[in-house]
Amino acid sequence: MSSEQKSQNKAPSGSVDSGITLINPHRKISGSDQANVKHIENATRRTSSGQTLRNEDAELFPEEGNGAGLQNAPTQETEHSHKSQEELQHESHISNLRQSVGLPDELPIAEQHEETERFNWPTFRLIFREPFAEFFGTFVMVLFGNGSVAQVLLSGRQASAPGGxxxxxxxxxxxxxxxxxxxxxxxxxxxxxxxxxxxxxxFCLFRGLPWRRFPIYFLAQFLGGFVASGVVYANYINAIDQFEGHGIRTVAPSPTATASIFCTYPQPFLSKTSQFFSEFIASAILMFVVFALKDDSNPGAMGKTGAGALFPLGLFLLIFGLGISFGWDTGYAINLARDFSPRLMSYILGYGPGVWSAGGYYFWIPLVAPFCGCVFGGFLYDAFIYTGPESPLNKKWWGFKELYENSRRHQESKRLEKRRYDA
Amino acid sequence: MSSEQKSQNKAPSGSVDSGITLINPHRKISGSDQANVKHIENATRRTSSGQTLRNEDAELFPEEGNGAGLQNAPTQETEHSHKSQEELQHESHISNLRQSVGLPDELPIAEQHEETERFNWPTFRLIFREPFAEFFGTFVMVLFGNGSVAQVLLSGRQASAPGGxxxxxxxxxxxxxxxxxxxxxxxxxxxxxxxxxxxxxxFCLFRGLPWRRFPIYFLAQFLGGFVASGVVYANYINAIDQFEGHGIRTVAPSPTATASIFCTYPQPFLSKTSQFFSEFIASAILMFVVFALKDDSNPGAMGKTGAGALFPLGLFLLIFGLGISFGWDTGYAINLARDFSPRLMSYILGYGPGVWSAGGYYFWIPLVAPFCGCVFGGFLYDAFIYTGPESPLNKKWWGFKELYENSRRHQESKRLEKRRYDA
Amino acid sequence: MSSEQKSQNKAPSGSVDSGITLINPHRKISGSDQANVKHIENATRRTSSGQTLRNEDAELFPEEGNGAGLQNAPTQETEHSHKSQEELQHESHISNLRQSVGLPDELPIAEQHEETERFNWPTFRLIFREPFAEFFGTFVMVLFGNGSVAQVLLSGRQASAPGGxxxxxxxxxxxxxxxxxxxxxxxxxxxxxxxxxxxxxxFCLFRGLPWRRFPIYFLAQFLGGFVASGVVYANYINAIDQFEGHGIRTVAPSPTATASIFCTYPQPFLSKTSQFFSEFIASAILMFVVFALKDDSNPGAMGKTGAGALFPLGLFLLIFGLGISFGWDTGYAINLARDFSPRLMSYILGYGPGVWSAGGYYFWIPLVAPFCGCVFGGFLYDAFIYTGPESPLNKKWWGFKELYENSRRHQESKRLEKRRYDA
Amino acid sequence: MSSEQKSQNKAPSGSVDSGITLINPHRKISGSDQANVKHIENATRRTSSGQTLRNEDAELFPEEGNGAGLQNAPTQETEHSHKSQEELQHESHISNLRQSVGLPDELPIAEQHEETERFNWPTFRLIFREPFAEFFGTFVMVLFGNGSVAQVLLSGRQASAPGGxxxxxxxxxxxxxxxxxxxxxxxxxxxxxxxxxxxxxxFCLFRGLPWRRFPIYFLAQFLGGFVASGVVYANYINAIDQFEGHGIRTVAPSPTATASIFCTYPQPFLSKTSQFFSEFIASAILMFVVFALKDDSNPGAMGKTGAGALFPLGLFLLIFGLGISFGWDTGYAINLARDFSPRLMSYILGYGPGVWSAGGYYFWIPLVAPFCGCVFGGFLYDAFIYTGPESPLNKKWWGFKELYENSRRHQESKRLEKRRYDA
Structure with missing residues (x-):
């Protein structure tokens, strides 16, 4: 039996034997939960000589291969072996802390970045890295968004502008x-x-993002929008003073109202139903299109794997388009972090109770409708187009069976544990 | 003779021997008809050692390789072997149903997605997956399109808008x-x-898309536009009431007409010929450019394979550009699903017979002209630039010979069958 | 000596021995002249076992690999062997005709497309394929460009438009x-x-595009702009009639002038020098940036190979930006095919001699200045940034030595021929 | 032991044995300093047979592989061997000159481009290639930027424009x-x-760009903006004359002021603090986002390597967005080369001392604030998100320890040298 044949026989377990792990560490690192596990773990293509030629995954996202090479097994082993007991303990400590706030226990850091010794701050940061990213992402989004509203509103038709x-x-x-x-x-x-x-x-409902991660993301997003609107206020405070008068801050019906810099106010002619519907439909489109751009298995979608590297551009056009087509009625809030957080900030800054009462206590609509809309939009996409197994719509009894079985198994194990205790 | 040499000798049939099929399953799955078969089936490049190193196709569309790895032969075999007789029968049942409505008989689902057991609804969905995709694609397009017209028209020059x-x-x-x-x-x-x-x-005429698929796509597109315009109406109903007066719905010559939210109405100074020409030329450009963006063999086009992953962006700019350059005369309908469907909806919603009679019964122009224009635009591209064999212009006697031979062969086989019957 | 070592020894000639030619046929087909030969012909990377693993070039332009697989040697050989003597003669006939009009003698058609038998028209088309492509490219460009001017000019501030x-x-x-x-x-x-x-x-001056190709491209571009402006006129004839009055066609100082739909007219306050300078500077930027986007060796440019697949997007933004920043003075003609051709068309359509005399016989400026500007812009880029050998600025004595030697060699060979004749 | 096994044993040193260096020469050439060394030098993935299959790096930037193949070892050796002693001396001479002005000593030229003999000018250019690139980059940026301001300001609401x-x-x-x-x-x-x-x-502070390179880049950027604003002035001189009156040039409070074509002037209602804050916050966003787009290890960022080839598009949208959201107060200067250089030019062109005194000697704000803002923005990104070792925030004692040790080592070596001298 030649070596060639041998390695071929070993093929199924070849990647283990040769000590090469091609599971993208980037993915591992990024705390990828089910939502991101793209069902391609075992997709590594092999040549007849049993070599794992390419990480399929790296091919899908050619720019993602970064980590793949950085953490090939030998390096990793060396790394692990030269890590002191202390360091490993430290790492597991951080992992535990991350898990306790709902984050994946893998450290969100590339292997090669860890060689520098670290302080308390970098340690702290490692625990909250994803929420920090989410915070700053929302922060920058609302900074640009609220900033643009402020600039347009406050400079409206100013004749001294270039172009007049x-x-x-x-x-x-x-x-x-x-x-x-x-x-x-x-x-x-x-x-x-x-x-x-x-x-x-x-994503929690339809793509298996762990529910325990929801609260910390929620907090990060909420705070991102909250702080950003404060920065925008600080930046335009002179202009608001000039527009409204020093220290005067008013809400919508007032002719010099500037409260709409922060959050959305509905058109006066809208019924409550229309307010809700407008936010609902825009949020449904948002979720539907996000799922389409992220769907790598839709045969209809260009014969390719979703939007890939063009995803940010896709979302750019999506939000731009929603503003153009569904932005008039209620101002396309579609996001609590972009509406409620700045609204709270504007209340704190002295815009008065009008920020809550305006439009017939409209403020709760962009709190509730986006959740309903996103669930509906996600449902539509999964019901008609998505075939991936992580969607409950593609599970037996819409996942309820699984849920039931899980809870039964949970109770079973609890009972067993209890019995062992009692014994 | 070493193993190395051996495998080299096997080269021509190597990919079969080693049990690796690299025909992109994604393509197979997607029910790719002639139009999509990019003449590269047998293009897999081989190294001297008989290894099929890369699926060429995966290289062309680096983001498409997804399926390639997902369905490498061993998996597939295992899959097939663990499929019960019942399951296979179920699948062939679906295939038959799909074929009967004009769709390709392969199931439009990635192999790895099939592991979950399925209900009646997922089964039903599998039968109509492409039409569903086409429905929702048209739905979202008209949602954004009609939505933007509604917002601009109804909010026209509103002074309370930011920017005034x-x-x-x-x-x-x-x-x-x-x-x-x-x-x-x-x-x-x-x-x-x-x-x-x-x-x-x-695509049916010039790129070999099977004709039998036309009706179901037509229906899906028609319904997509129809439903979407209804949703837009529902979203802006308060605003239309405020603009026109409660319950009043009027067409073009009326100063508060809102019928143009739904479909196009021509400028009053246009002759019938100009109406037709305007739609004709815009549709011809549409088809010509779509063929150019999809042409992977045009040596003039960037030395690359068409627009590739930038195709959606290309169409974005195309429709945007048509609106800017050829959008005034007749409103660049260029699409029955975007004009006739919403027109019907507006008639149903109570805009009266004016939706048909306006512009001298203009409504038939965007029903007919786009078909003429697209055929002409496709003809131009194929006559002057395209060299692919699936275009009838690149076939002997423009494909008529083939058609004639096919029909003769068909009659022959019919006659034979009949004779056998009689016998 | 093991097989491994053997194949390694063969490495330098390995790709020939194994009968695999990885020279991108697409490139060969496209009649790529020096300008396009990206100095990477011999760049195929090899592994130690003498396998040609990947066409480097295919990696650079991942979407270009198309042809690479389509025309791997075995196919090609078969192809060539099954080609009849007649067919080969036919091909060489076409090649000769192509050469006589200044085009590269390779046929601009992918190998796999030639299997269908062809008529006279496809044969004719093969001779002029690149000029046809250039014609339609310019045609579509001017169609969109002139179309947008017509729409904006003729519909200017129309109150019945959506948005008013x-x-x-x-x-x-x-x-x-x-x-x-x-x-x-x-x-x-x-x-x-x-x-x-x-x-x-x-490109002829600085990137080695053969000069003999200039005339036929020039003609194609000229005609493209000419025909397109006629189509735009046909599309907007009713609207022009309504704007100017039936049959009345006037040039710039007239308040209802529509001649500027076709070509550019300068602002009245410009001196001749400023007219020239404005066109000169815009053309220089055009050439400079096109060279930058196409420069795969500029270490400053993103560490990558120019704009690659984003090149069309780059030119989109370039022309858009020129219109925004240098479009007022003279209307950024920067192109004879976009200015002179439509101007001629407008003269033929009856706009009178004013199309030539307007702006102090301005019409010659966009005929001459773009050439000067493009030469200067190309000179700047090559003098300060470009290092490729095909630029005369990177040749000894700026290419004059080569020119001189070529001409001397030419005369020498002529003299020798003459002597042989005389003998 | 078969050959297969042998080569497998050699795996760790395989890439050296086979004489193939896959370190991307492009990178080497580009004088990549620490900032650009993407920690992936040793990332080349290997198959079990010891072949270096792909340069990981080339995979990350698929379009960057260009050089990789161009400079594989054999070529390089040949190249070096056929280089005369004279040529090598010449090269090292240039290297020394480059180093003396703060540039990396590698020549910024692709290997295959060096074959042509060179004059004094190309030699001179090689010394200053990066600064030239930086000069022309800034030049083109300010050309478009200032050009657009000039066009909008001078043509403001001109009724004879198309669209009126x-x-x-x-x-x-x-x-x-x-x-x-x-x-x-x-x-x-x-x-x-x-x-x-x-x-x-x-980049000097947070990404290890050598400080000695700062001055020459600074000079190049400064001159780029300076010259560009002069060209814009030359282009629009007639229009300025017509707008202001021949030879009259005025600053902001004047109703026909055109000084704002060149540089930014603040809104009159702004306090000094607000002026500073506005520039500060915009610069901080600039730096923060640039770091995000360039961060290939942020697990939050799309699971990919930053913006990659879309980086120029990213910066396009960034500057566009800053203008839309933070452009009113002080005109988003955020760049000395875009504000101070043109301001100096406008002073020289005769706009008078107002260019300095306007807005309460505002001119120093866009000189100082962008530096503060960029440092703060970079600090924020590194403190909360970045984990790479070249950031001082990820070094022990924020790099001060390293600094201290370096300086101690420096003094030590000096002392030793002195002692040796004394001895």
Missing amino acids: DGYGSYQSINWGWGVGIFFGIYIAGDSGGFLNPAVTLG | DGYGSYQSINWGWGVGIFFGIYIAGDSGGFLNPAVTLG | DGYGSYQSINWGWGVGIFFGIYIAGDSGGFLNPAVTLG | DGYGSYQSINWGWGVGIFFGIYIAGDSGGFLNPAVTLG
Whole structure:
């Protein structure tokens, strides 16, 4: 039996034998949960000589291969062997802390970056890296978004502007939010949160993002929008003073109202149903399209794997388009972190109770409708197009059976444990 | 003779011997018809040692390789072997149903997605997956498109808008339709329909898309536009009431007409010929450019394979550009699903017979002209630039000979069958 | 000696021995002249076992690999062997005809496309394929460009438009030309002409595009712009009639002038020098940036190979940007095919001698200045940044020595021939 | 022991044995300093047979592989061997000159380009290639930027424009600067300077760009902006004369002021603090986002390696977005080369001392604030997200320890040298 044949026989376990792990460490590192595990773990293609020629995954995302090479097995082993007991303990400590706040226990750091010794701060940062990314992503998004509203509103039709017609029009606001999410996604996109609690919910429900991660992402997103709107206020405080009068801050019906810099207010002619429907439909489109751009198995979609590296551009156009087509009625809030957080900030800054009562206590609509819309949009996509097994719609009894079995198994194990205890 | 040499001798049949099939399953799955078979089936490059190193095709579309690894032969064999007789029967049942409505008989689902047990609904969905994709693609396109018209028209020059000049201008409508087709293509693009019956026709005529698939795509596109315009109406019903007066719905000559939210109406100074020509020329450009973006063999085109992953962006700019350069005269309908379907919806919603009679019964122009224009545009591209064998212009006697021979062979076989019957 | 060692020894000639030619046929087919030969012919990387693992080139342009696999040696050989004597003669006939009009003698058709039998028309088309591509590229560019000017000019501030302010503004024209060149490049880009005789000149001078190809590209570009402006006129004839009055066609100082739909007219306050300078500087930027986007060896440029697949997008933004920053003075003609051809068309259509005399016989400026500007811009780039050997600035005595030696050698050979004749 | 096994045993040193160096020469050539060394030098993946199958790096930047194949070892050796002693001396002479002005000593030229003999000019150019690239990058950026301001300002609301409302609005200026930086980055991007001294500073501080390179980049950027604004003035001199009156040049409070074509002037209602804050926050966003787009190890960022080939597009949208959201207060200077250089030019051109005194001697703000902002933005990114070892925030005692040790070692070596001297 020649060596050639031998290695061929070993093929199924070849990647283990040769000590080469091609599981993308980037993915491992990024705390990829089910949502991101693209069913291609075992997809490594092999040549007849049993060599694992390419990480399939690296091919799908050619720019992602980074980590793959950085952490090939020998390096890893060396790394692990030269790690002191102390270091390993430290790492497992951090892992535990991460798990306790709902984050994946892998450290979100590339192997080769760990060689430098670290302080308390980098340690602390490692625990909260994804939420930090989510915070800054939302922060930058709202910075651009609220900034554009402020500039357009406050400079409206100013004759001394070049071109003689102010520093922007309504369309500038669409661009502003589009650019904002573009950079937000680059900063925090794939962490699973998508800068919007409603989208996070959609991923928890339909793509297996662990539920325990929802609260910390929610907090990060909420704070991102909150702080950003404060920075925008600080930046435009002189201009607001000049527009409204020093110290005067008013809400919508007032002719010099500037509260809409921060959050959305509905058009006066809208019924409550229409307010809700407008936010609902925009959020449904958001979720539906995000799932389409992320769907690597839709045979209809270009015969390719979703939007890939063009995903941030896709979201840019999505938010831009929503602003152009569904932005008038209620201002396409579609995001609690972009509406409720700044609204709270504006209340704190002295805009008065009008921020809550305006539009018939409209403020709860962009709190609730985006969640409903995103769930509906995600449902539509999965019901009609998505075939992946992580969607509950593709599970037996829509996942309820699994849920039931899990809970039964859980109770079983509890009972067993109890019996052992009693024994 | 060493093992190395041995494997080298086996080269020609190496890929079969080693049990590795690298025919992209994604392609197979996607029910790729002639139009999509990119003449590269047998293009797999081999090294001297008989290894099939890379699927060429995967290289062309680096993001498409997804399936390639997912369905390498061992997996497939295992899969097939562990499939019960019942399951296989079920699958062939679905295949038959798909074929009967004009769709390719392969199931449009990635192998690894089939492991979950399925209900009636997923089964039903598998039968109509491409039409569903085409429906939702057209749906989203018209949602963005009609939505942008509604927003611009109804909010026109509203002084309370940020910037003081309404929530958009004519250009916003161009952006809206552009964004709409961008996401439409991501949802349903390569299924062959392209969200427009006239483009489907062009692909049937010039790129070998099976004719039997035309009706179901047509229906899906028609319904997509129809439903979407209804949703837009529902979203802007308060605003339309405020603009026109409660319950009043009027067509073009009326100063508060809102019928143009749904479908196109021509400028009053146009002759019938000009109406037709305007739609004709825009549709011809559409088809010509789509063929150019999809042409992987045009040596003039960047020395590369068409627009590739930038195809949705290309169509975005195409529709945007058509709106900017050929959008005034008749509103660049260029698509029955975007004009006739919403027109019917607006008639049903109570806009009266004016939707048909306006512009001298203009409504038939965007029904007919796009088909003529797309055929002409496709003809131009194939006559002057395209060299692929699936175009009838590159066949002997423009494909008529083939047609004639096929029909003769068909009659022959019929006669034989009959004779056998009689015998 | 093991087989491993053997194959390693053969490495230098390995690719020949194994009968695999990995020279990208696409390139060969496309009649790539020096300008396009990217100095990577011999760049195929080899592993220690003498296998030619990947065509480097295919890696650079991952979407270009198409042909590579289509025409691997075995196929080619078979192809050649099954070609009849007649067919080969036919091919060489076409080659000769192509050469006589200045085109490369290779047939611009992918191998696998030739299997169908052909008529006279496909034969004729093969002779002129690149000029046809250049014609249609320029055609589509001017169609979008002139179309956008017509729409904006004729619909200016029309109150019945959605949004109440016409069907576009000056910026729409910038978008129109940008979109136009985007698709023009996809249709004809890399044929070397770039839809603009001045750019063709730059490539002839600085990138080794054969001079004999200039005339036929020039003609194709000229005709493309000429025909396209006629089509735009036909499309907007009713609207022009309504704007100017039936049958009345006037030039710039007239308040209802529509001649500027076709070609550029300068602002009245410009001196002749400023007219020239404005066109000169815009053309210089055009050439400089095109060379930058195409420069695969500039270490400054992103550490990558120029703009690659984003080249059409780059040109889109370039033309868009020129319109925004240098479009006022003289209308950024920067292209004879976009200015002189439509001007001639407008003269023929009855706009009178004013099309020539306007702006102090300005018409010659966009005929001459783009050539000067493109030469200067190309000179700047090559003098300060480009290091490739095909630029005369990187040759000894700026290529004059080579020129002199070539001509001397030519005379020598002539003299020898003559002597032989005399003998 | 078969040959297969043998080569497998050699695996660790295989790439050396076979004489194949796959270190990307492009990178070596580009004088990549620490900032660009992407920690992946030793990332080359190996198969079990010891073959170096792919340069990982080439996979990350698929379009960068260019050089990889061009300079595989055999070629290189041949090249070096046929280089005369004289040539090598010449090269080392250039290297020394480059080092003396703060540039990396590798020649910034691709190997295959050096075959042509060279004059004095190309030699001179090789010494200053990166600064030249930086100069022209900044030049083109300011050309587009200042050009767009000039066009919009001078043509403001001109009724004879197509569309009847001038040749652009404030938004055109945003597009202009966006397009400008897009091409600037393609011309000079990765040289480390990024067309902005404040960004260069950020890379020196946080990404290990050698400090000695700062001065020459600074000079190149300064001159680029200076010359470009002069060219814009030359282009629009007639128009300025017509707008202001022949020979009259005024600053901001004047109703016909054109000084703002060149540089930024603040809104009159701004306090000094707000002026500073506005520039500070915009610069901080700039640096933060640039670091995010360049961060290949952020697990949050799309699971990929930063923006990659879309980086120029990213910066386009960034500058565009800043103009839309933070462009009103002080005109988003955020760059000395874009504000101070043109301001100096305008002073020289006769705009009087107002260019310095306007806005309460505002001119120093965009000199100082961008540096502060960029340092803060870079600090934020590194403190919360970046984990790479070249950032001082990821070094022990924030790099001070290293600094201290370096200086101690330096003094030690000096003392030793002195002692040896004394001895």
